[in-house]
Amino acid sequence: MLLKTLLNRVHPVKGFVYDKDALVADPTQPNGVGIEAHLRARKGSAGVCSGCGQRGPTYDTQPERRFDFVPLWGIAVVLVYALRRIDCRQCGVKIETVPWAAPGGKSPMTLAFTVFLARWARRLSWQEVSEVFWVSWEAVYRAVEQVVDYGLEHRDLTGITAIGVDEVACAKGQRYATLVYQLNEGRRRLLHVSEGRSVKSLLRFFQMLKKAGKKSGQDLIGSIHFVCSDMWAAYLKVIAKKLPHALHILDRFHLVANLNKALDQVRAEEARDLARQGWDVLKRSRWLLLRRRKRLTGKQRWKLRQILRWDLKTVRAYILEEGLQAMWEYRSPTYAGRFLDAWCRQAMRSRLEPIKKVARSLREHRESILNWFRAKKLFNCGIVEGLNGRVKLRFRKAFGFRTFRAMEVALYHELGDLPEPQVAHRFC
Numbered sequence: 001m002l003l004k005t006l007l008n009r010v011h012p013v014k015g016f017v018y019d020k021d022a023l024v025a026d027p028t029q030p031n032g033v034g035i036e037a038h039l040r041a042r043k044g045s046a047g048v049c050s051g052c053g054q055r056g057p058t059y060d061t062q063p064e065r066r067f068d069f070v071p072l073w074g075i076a077v078v079l080v081y082a083l084r085r086i087d088c089r090q091c092g093v094k095i096e097t098v099p100w101a102a103p104g105g106k107s108p109m110t111l112a113f114t115v116f117l118a119r120w121a122r123r124l125s126w127q128e129v130s131e132v133f134w135v136s137w138e139a140v141y142r143a144v145e146q147v148v149d150y151g152l153e154h155r156d157l158t159g160i161t162a163i164g165v166d167e168v169a170c171a172k173g174q175r176y177a178t179l180v181y182q183l184n185e186g187r188r189r190l191l192h193v194s195e196g197r198s199v200k201s202l203l204r205f206f207q208m209l210k211k212a213g214k215k216s217g218q219d220l221i222g223s224i225h226f227v228c229s230d231m232w233a234a235y236l237k238v239i240a241k242k243l244p245h246a247l248h249i250l251d252r253f254h255l256v257a258n259l260n261k262a263l264d265q266v267r268a269e270e271a272r273d274l275a276r277q278g279w280d281v282l283k284r285s286r287w288l289l290l291r292r293r294k295r296l297t298g299k300q301r302w303k304l305r306q307i308l309r310w311d312l313k314t315v316r317a318y319i320l321e322e323g324l325q326a327m328w329e330y331r332s333p334t335y336a337g338r339f340l341d342a343w344c345r346q347a348m349r350s351r352l353e354p355i356k357k358v359a360r361s362l363r364e365h366r367e368s369i370l371n372w373f374r375a376k377k378l379f380n381c382g383i384v385e386g387l388n389g390r391v392k393l394r395f396r397k398a399f400g401f402r403t404f405r406a407m408e409v410a411l412y413h414e415l416g417d418l419p420e421p422q423v424a425h426r427f428c
């Protein structure tokens, strides 16, 4: 009796009533029991046609079907109901559609349980969710996918004025994904995931936005005024074509990362050479050189000073790398530009090929770099860094995604800030 009361409270279904419920033996469950709650249609209420959504008279009734529901006290709960067939005026004989079933039709899961699993999948890994709630990994995946599909279908894409484009290496090997974020103050979210990092990968985002704009009758692409990206040529090409009027900003995060990479290359080569000569001054120096000086402990700082005393290629690269940091403190794009030019001249004379390569690309993209200073007052580029960090974290957590689709679904779920299907009660 109490169970019926509870079900009516947390999961009322209009036009249907909870009939009987029972604790039954269920060998498929680890503890061997399950709760069955039977539903039946309220007398006089007609079923809804799954073809057109209109109500129609009952034609006949199908065998009982089971819909997985949110477990109670570690006991699996199943709603049992015999679907009616509707004699629909428009569609002919059709199976009825019931409000508690998850969208997609064939799923043996209730919408409530689908949303429940998807919510947990944001807090735990999918594997953990499947273990805790005794469902398969695929069931968790399908639940998240349904919630994500709903969210993508129902999300609001208006008001996007700033976007960031970034690439991430997924899994091992040379597989990439192109991610597009919205970077507006107060609305930061992942907008798009696309396989690869080619021109086509980024174009898919604009196609999606164009389609969504048609639906809402607005120019969603034209409203974008800022775009942040790294120097990847394919992205630059698409951005120049699709957003010719937007302020294109090469963001600091990527520039610093490129320079660090160059520094590390110089260090690795030199360390190898020195090791061959039997000198280990650069041994275990990687971390000391790449970390910001502020974050080093006293002992580490001392070790760093020992390295910096020597006339090494690595030391010259390090000093150049540190030197460029000062540029970001400028307020005026003009002065920042002068600083950048002077730095590039110095770097070109350094005889360090990896550093020269960076200097060449900084010169080539001078204007977009200075846009960072032009946009600074209006728009905070640091947001990209934060989102990027979250993506990397997600990839670590998501270790073991078998397909690109699964990874895509996970990223949208975690970072897309998507609307959820409405359910009457919050189970978790």
Ligand SMILES: [Zn+2]
Pocket (backbone or CB within 6 Å): 049, 050, 051, 052, 053, 054, 088, 089, 090, 091, 092, 094
């Ligand atoms: Zn119909």
